[in-house]
Amino acid sequence: MRRSPRSLVLLGASVLVASVITAAPSTASRKAEVYAVSGPSTITLTGHGYGHGRGMSQYGAEGAARQGIPWQQIIEFYYPGTSWGEQRGRISVWLTGDTTDDVVVAAQKGLTVTRLARRKSWTLPTNGARQWRVNGLAGGRSQVQHLKGTGWRTWKVFRGDAQFSAARKRLTLVTPAGSRTYRGVLRSASPTPGSAARDTVNVLSMESYLRGVVPLEIPASWSPDAVRAQAVAARTYAAAERSHPNARHYQICDTTQCQVYGGVGAEHPAATQAVKDTARQGLTYEGRPAFTQFSASSGGWTSAGSTPYLVAQEDPYDGWEGNRVHTWTRTAGDAALERHYPGIGDLTSIEIAGRDGNGEWGGRVQDITLVGTRGRAAVTGDTLRTVLGLRSSWFTVSVAPLQARTRD
DSSP states (O other): OOOOTTTTOOOOOOOOOOEEEOSOOOOOOTTSEEEEOOSSEEEEEEEEOBSOOBSEEHHHHHHHHHTTOOHHHHHHHHSTTOEEEEOOSEEEEEOTTOOSSSEEEEOOTTEEEEETTTTEEEEOOOSSOSEEEEEEEGGGEEEEEEEETTEEEEEEEEESOEEEEETTSEEEEEETTEEEEEESEEEEEOSSTTOSOOEEEEEEEHHHHHHTTHHHHSOTTSOHHHHHHHHHHHHHHHHHHHHSOSBTTBSEESSTTSOOOOOGGGOOHHHHHHHHHTTTEEEEETTEEOOOOEESBOTTBOBOOSSTTSOOOBOTTTTOTTOTTSEEEEEEEHHHHHHHOGGGOSEEEEEEEEEOOOSGGGSSEEEEEEEESSOEEEEEHHHHHHHHTOSOSOEEEEEEEOOOOOOO
């Protein structure tokens, strides 16, 4: 998973519920970092990096490219132990922005609808319709309709899922939020066999898909080798997701939970060139697509992941002067933590019991305990990151009395 330095939006990590024990606080272990909180206080968290820190740092890729390091070496630095290989074929993407059960497209010359069960295609007539749609019906049937005037008229009904394609290989999807153009085909796909419920799924070539991904994951105006490195990481990540599909009817989604994908409207000439320059190039590990996670900024030290090539290592490229999230500061009042964890009562101390051991302050926080007058809440560093809106789980803490406002 990734996080885009362009949008600087936190990855969608679910907030874990901390267990609050309503017992008297125990004495912190000797190795724990203990930050006392006495009365109303301001808690300052100073940290490094943005995102989970696993795999490629996008700011680091730009820093390396500014030093003249080519994209192949950037990739090899962030994913050591992987091998080069080709990633081809098509990919199916769940378009989460279409929240209705129908798939509506703008009419155009050469528009085709295809029945996927016992595959058969029909070229739709140019009959003055403004839009065409596929509805899911009970019994797993598809209803093809066109909008002419003010009402929808049924053109054909058949069993199984259906999809739209066009001679120009682009389709304009119409949703309650507006219209967006996509390459490839737009499929009305059943989450379960025979269901009337449908999701809208874009099926297209990997290279066409990347055109709508890369400029949303990294600024296309950055150094060409950084953008090329992003293209390789995104291509490989998509291939890994394809080998372990998210669902029976699609392989990957279009949000930060997977990779951000925006279709034709998101494309940028510089990013498209990076996709072409690295065409079909990807990484493998033991013969399978590598799980090439990436995030905005490592903060100067990458974090170990779930595979041997997602290693914890010092990152000398991340700290260039343009990286405004290499080091960051966030302040919060003790009351903010007490609202999130009311079972602890009044906060009396913050205890950091575990870090990953890499970098300043001992690295990313793994285990932290909030101690209060009525109990304790044991949480992870990632959970606290989500609760307080921190850029990463790599931080240190300082506490100061809350300054009372004075009258003029």
